[in-house]
Amino acid sequence: MNHCVKTMENKKFVVLCTVSLTFLLSIATVSAFVEELDDTFKDTRMPDEIWLIQFYAPWCTYCKQLDPVWYEIGAELKSMGSPVNVGKVDATAHTNFAKEFRVGGYPAIKLLKDDLKYNYRGPRTKDGIMGFADRVSGPVVRALPSQQLFQNVMSRHDVLFVYVGGPSDLKEKYISVAKELIVHTYFFSAARNILPKAVTLKEYPAVAVFKDGTYFLYEEQHDGDLASWINSERFLNYLQIDSYTLYEMGDTSKLVALAIVDERNPTEESIRYKTMVERVATEYKDLYSKEFQFGHMDGNEYINGLIMEELAMPSIIVLNVSNDGYFLPPNKVETKEQLVKFIDGVSKGRIKSQGGNGYYQCFIRIAFNTKTTVTNIFTNAPLLGAFLVVVFGGGGSAICYGLCMAWRSMRNTEAMSDTEDEEPITGERMEPKQLKGPGEDKKTETKAKNPAEKKAD
Numbered sequence: 001m002n003h004c005v006k007t008m009e010n011k012k013f014v015v016l017c018t019v020s021l022t023f024l025l026s027i028a029t030v031s032a033f034v035e036e037l038d039d040t041f042k043d044t045r046m047p048d049e050i051w052l053i054q055f056y057a058p059w060c061t062y063c064k065q066l067d068p069v070w071y072e073i074g075a076e077l078k079s080m081g082s083p084v085n086v087g088k089v090d091a092t093a094h095t096n097f098a099k100e101f102r103v104g105g106y107p108a109i110k111l112l113k114d115d116l117k118y119n120y121r122g123p124r125t126k127d128g129i130m131g132f133a134d135r136v137s138g139p140v141v142r143a144l145p146s147q148q149l150f151q152n153v154m155s156r157h158d159v160l161f162v163y164v165g166g167p168s169d170l171k172e173k174y175i176s177v178a179k180e181l182i183v184h185t186y187f188f189s190a191a192r193n194i195l196p197k198a199v200t201l202k203e204y205p206a207v208a209v210f211k212d213g214t215y216f217l218y219e220e221q222h223d224g225d226l227a228s229w230i231n232s233e234r235f236l237n238y239l240q241i242d243s244y245t246l247y248e249m250g251d252t253s254k255l256v257a258l259a260i261v262d263e264r265n266p267t268e269e270s271i272r273y274k275t276m277v278e279r280v281a282t283e284y285k286d287l288y289s290k291e292f293q294f295g296h297m298d299g300n301e302y303i304n305g306l307i308m309e310e311l312a313m314p315s316i317i318v319l320n321v322s323n324d325g326y327f328l329p330p331n332k333v334e335t336k337e338q339l340v341k342f343i344d345g346v347s348k349g350r351i352k353s354q355g356g357n358g359y360y361q362c363f364i365r366i367a368f369n370t371k372t373t374v375t376n377i378f379t380n381a382p383l384l385g386a387f388l389v390v391v392f393g394g395g396g397s398a399i400c401y402g403l404c405m406a407w408r409s410m411r412n413t414e415a416m417s418d419t420e421d422e423e424p425i426t427g428e429r430m431e432p433k434q435l436k437g438p439g440e441d442k443k444t445e446t447k448a449k450n451p452a453e454k455k456a457d
């Protein structure tokens, strides 16, 4: 306020002060719906309370960026009368709390319902997080008692999983898979006569997914276990893909075929590329949809980091998310026919995968990212750059080796806990590939090594 008074004669400053004061006041009002939690939470929480909790660290910039969104979410859930309580906790000060929730990076967004802890890893937007809270806090499987409700739900969801039939082993399985995958998608159940006439079921009971204007049925012999089928069918056949979505697609075993375009500079060529990928996705659905996910991505930063060079835009690339491998067309892809030829080449193994996550690639990738960072430091702060080179110059390769080792062992650990999570004891899935999620600050301490510790949940 002192500042404000001193500069009173300057009108601009008065306006500025008023604006910032209003801003501060509004923050104060909305933040009233977010509770600051601490280690006593465990003792004071009522068993039936549902909590959406952000674990933050005071130094974490992504957490600060999330704060206004978090306060808005708190206010909005409250005004909607949602049963979800919103809180945040400084995970560096309340380490027991953070350990219990297995916080691996900041900000971590978790929902606690009964004794189940659910991990959110989608985009850190209000819509994304509110959708997650709504999905996970409600019933695991939602019944659709009428045709009208079925139509209603169909019109609101792009991808819809429905169990059709009465009690059965399949239904038990469906419910247990739903408990785990509710973080990603909604699950419904309906009686047979609720479905549209056009839907014909060979077998009964059945699990169907409605998407892309049609539906697919789960066939156990052909599709393997229900959880992996749901994981690979939970995306539209063609969609806009950002680094978060890509990261989630690590769970599907599909290859991701992408048009990389610059949306800030939408040339005719880039529109043509998107259309081309979308048409192949639609017209060749029967041929490729089991093996490929199609989409476009805005900007090439993420891909550049992966392939370690500047990818021209627009371009076509196929990614193997499960091993960081990628496929580039040997010749320019300009037409739908050329794209089909390329996709077919990848599918039949004629085109070889590049990249991957072997030791060699790992070294190269870290070197590339270091180079990019160092170049940035030098451009923005040459003195600091020079200082860092003196300090770290000699130790560079040792650091690089250490990072590689840490990265690999971390991935192995995650892979182990992923298997263990098949049983939906905690309802929480670990990221199958995670050194650092997009938009997440890495925690400096090492993670729990022993997956058995989770049993304590």
Ligand SMILES: *[C@@H]1O[C@H](CO)[C@@H](O)[C@H](O)[C@H]1NC(C)=O
Pocket (backbone or CB within 6 Å): 255, 320, 322, 323, 325, 346, 353
């Ligand atoms: C993608 O990566 C997985 C995991 O390493 C591997 O098993 C699979 O063969 C790869 N797919 C292709 C087409 O290279």
